[in-house]
Amino acid sequence: MPMNAEFQSPSDDNRTASHSAHPGYDAALLDARLEAEAAIQQAKQAEARLRAAIDILPQGVVFLDSDGRYVLWNKQYGEMYAGSSDLFAEGVKLEDTLRIGVARGQYPEAIGREEEWLKDRLDRLYNPRGRHEQKTTDGRWILIEERRTSDGGIIGLRVDITEMKQREESFRLLFDNNPVPMYVHALETGRILAVNDAATQHYGYSRDEFLAMTLADLRHPDETDAETPPGKLKREVGFTWRHRKADGEAIDVAVYSSLLTYEGVQAELIGAVDITERKRAEERIAFMAHHDALTGLPNRVLFREEMEECLTRIRRDETAAVLCLDLDDFKSINDTLGHPIGDRLLVLVAQRLKGALRETDTVARLGGDEFAVLQTGIDDPEDAGSLAGRLIEIVSAPYEIDGHLMTIGVSIGIAVGPSDGEDCDRLLKAADMALYRAKAEGRGAYCFFEAEMDARLQARRRMELDLRAAINAGTLEVHYQPLIEIGSGDVAGFEALVRWNHPERGNIPPIDFIPLAEETGLVVPLGVHVLTRACRDAAAWPGDTKVAVNLSTLQFRSGNLFEVVSDALNETGLEPKRLELEITESVLLEKSENVLATLHALRALGVRISMDDFGTGYSSLSYLRSFPFDKIKIDRSFVQGLGTNSDSQAIVRAIITLGRSLGITITAEGVETAADLEYLRSEGCHQGQGWLFAKAQPNEAASELLRENRRRPKPPAKSAA
Ligand SMILES: Nc1nc2c(ncn2[C@@H]2O[C@@H]3COP(=O)(O)O[C@H]4[C@@H](O)[C@H](n5cnc6c(=O)[nH]c(N)nc65)O[C@@H]4COP(=O)(O)O[C@H]3[C@H]2O)c(=O)[nH]1
The missing domain is CATH 3.30.70.270 (Reverse transcriptase/Diguanylate cyclase domain)
Known part of the structure; x- marks a missing residue:
C-alpha cells in the first residue's frame, strides 16, 4: 500500500533528450530531478516510519482523504476486517468497501436493514461524533472512533472490545437471571442504574419505579444506620440494612457489594439477600436468652x-x-x-x-x-x-x-x-x-x-461448710435418750438424737444446726447417717428395745425415703418393729399423696410411726385422722411444770384420754420432775422421756443403762440423768 506519491521519476529517455537540446535548462532540470528524487526518498522514509509507528499500535488505524478514500491503514485494521481486506486499496472509497461488506453479509447488525444501516454508518463516517460499536460476522465487537483531520480527511480508530463485551454479557446474564435481588447504583448520586428481575419481584417496585429511585429511597424509616449517607456504603461483607418494600413492609437484607464502572459511571453492584426471617429467629433467640x-x-x-x-x-x-x-x-x-x-x-x-x-x-x-x-x-x-x-x-x-x-x-x-x-x-x-x-x-x-447481716451470713456459710464436711467424714455422733415405761420403769427404747462435736466450737446443739441443715438440704444425708447408725446400734441392744429416729420433711421430698429406711434395716439386720420414725406436723402439712403413701408403705413394712411435738401445731388433732399413728409424743411445753399448772394438766389429760381411746401409745416428752411423773402416772400415760430419767448419752452408756435395767427386778423409775 504505497503512499499516494506526488512526484514521479521521469524516464531516462526524456532526461537524455532534454539535456542535449538546452544544456542550461538540462542542468536545472537535473537539479530539480535530483531534488525531487531526494524528496521522494524522504517521503518514502516518512511513510515507512509512519507505517512502522502505526503498526505497533494495538488499535486499528485508518487514514482517509477528504473524499473518504483509503490513504493508509495499519496491520491491526486489516486483521480486524479480514473479511473485506481484499477490497482495501489506496484510493478506494471506504464507503464502497462498506457496501460490498454489507452485500457479503459481513455486518450482522445490517442484515435485513441494509440501506438504513449504511445510511447511519456513512452519516457517522462523514460527520464523526463520539464512538460507536460494531459487530462483525466472526463474532467480534469493534469500538469505532472517527475524527476529521485538519486537511479535511478522516482518521479512524478501531479497538477490539470483544473480550469486554463478553464480560459485560456474562455480567448481564448473571445479573438478570440471578435469584438474588441485585441492583447497580451510581456511587456519586445513589441513583439506581440497573435492577434485576429478582429485585423487582422481591421489592414489588416496577423496573421503571426502581430506575427512578436512589438507594436512600429503599431505606426503611427504622434504619438507624445514620453513619452511611445515601449512596455511600460501609464495606463490611454481609452487613445489614433495613429496607422498605413497595407495600411498606420492612425487610432486613444482608448486603454484598462490589465497585464497577457501569456505562461509564462509577457505580456499585449490590446483592441484597433477604434475612428477615433469620434475623427474626435470631432476635427471638436473643430475647429468649434474656427474658x-x-x-x-x-x-x-x-x-x-x-x-x-x-x-x-x-x-x-x-x-x-x-x-x-x-x-x-x-x-x-x-x-x-x-x-x-x-x-x-x-x-x-x-x-x-x-x-x-x-x-x-x-x-x-x-x-x-x-x-x-x-x-x-x-x-x-x-x-x-x-x-x-x-x-x-x-x-x-x-x-x-x-x-x-x-x-x-x-x-x-x-x-x-x-x-x-x-x-x-x-x-x-x-x-x-x-x-x-x-x-x-x-x-x-x-x-x-445492714452491714452486720453480712457477718452473720458469713458465719452461716462457714457453718454450712463445716457441717457438710462433718457429714461427709461421718463424724456426727448419735446419742440416745431413754423412753421409759411409766408403769414398770423399764426402758422401752431410746430416741436417737444427733450430736455435733465441732473441732473448734465444741458441742453445737441440734437446734443451732438442724434448721440450717433443713435449709441447705444437708438434712437428707444427715438423716441417712443417723438412721443407719441408730439401726446398727439398736440391732446390738438386747431384746426388742426400740429406737426412735427423727425424720425431716425434706427427707420425704427427696423421694427415696422408703428405700433409705428399708436399706438401713436390711444392712443392719434390725427388725422393722423395733424402729420408730418420729415426724412432726410439718410433714403432713405438705398434703401430698406421696407423703401419705410413703408413710403407709413404711408402716406396712412393720415400722412404727410417731407424731412428735403433739399439740404445738395448729391442727394436730385433725392429722390424727389422716394417718393411723402408733404413738403420740406430748410436747414438752405441756409437760414442764405439770405438777402445778392446771391448764397444762387439762391439756395433757385430754391428750392421754384421746390416745387411750384411739389405742395409741402416749409418750410425754421433757419429764423433769417427780411431780410431772406423778401426774402422768396418775393419768395413765404410757411412756415418759426426760432428764428425770436420763439425758441423751452415747451408745455405750445407753447400752450399759439397758443392761442395768434388765438386771433390776422392776424398781420404780428414778432419775438417771
Ligand atoms: N428441756 C428439756 N429438754 C429435753 C428433756 N428431755 C429431752 N430433751 C430434749 O428434747 C429434744 C427432743 O427431741 P425432739 O423433740 O425430737 O427435737 C429434736 C429434733 O427435732 C431435732 N433433732 C435432733 N436430732 C435429730 C436428727 O437426728 N434428725 C432430725 N431430723 N432432727 C433431729 O433437734 C431437736 C432438738 O434436739 P435436742 O437438742 O437433742 O433435744 C432433744 C432432747 O435433748 C427435758 O427433760 N427437758
Missing part, C-alpha cells in the same frame, strides 16, 4: 446487664436500689392448686409489678417465685422503702384465677448502691441477705440491708 419464658420479664442475665449499666452511673453520683422479692408460701399454692394455676399467678404478679414501676426501673424474674427490681435515680434510700411498701400492697391484693380466689404475700430485701455495694454481685447479695431477714421477721415485710 423469662413464662412472664416475659427480663431474666437474671438481662437484669445483671441492666445493673452493670446502672452501676457505671452509680459510681459517679447516682443512687439506685436493688429490691429482691420472694413470694410467701408460693409453694403451697402450687401444691394445693397445681402448677398451671401457680404459673398463672406468677404471670399476674409479674404484670402487677411491671405496672407499678416507672419506665426507667426494671423488674426481672430471677427464677421460681423470686423477682428483682432495679430502682434507678433515687434521691433518698427511703424512696426504695416506699416502693417496697407499695409493691407489697399491690402484690398482696386478691387474685382470681379459674374461679379460685387467692392471696399471696411478698417479702422484700433492699440494698442501696453505692453504700451497700458498688458491684452487681455485692448489691444482689446484700439485697438477698435483707430478704432473708425480712422472711425471718415474719414475711409480708421489707427489710433494708
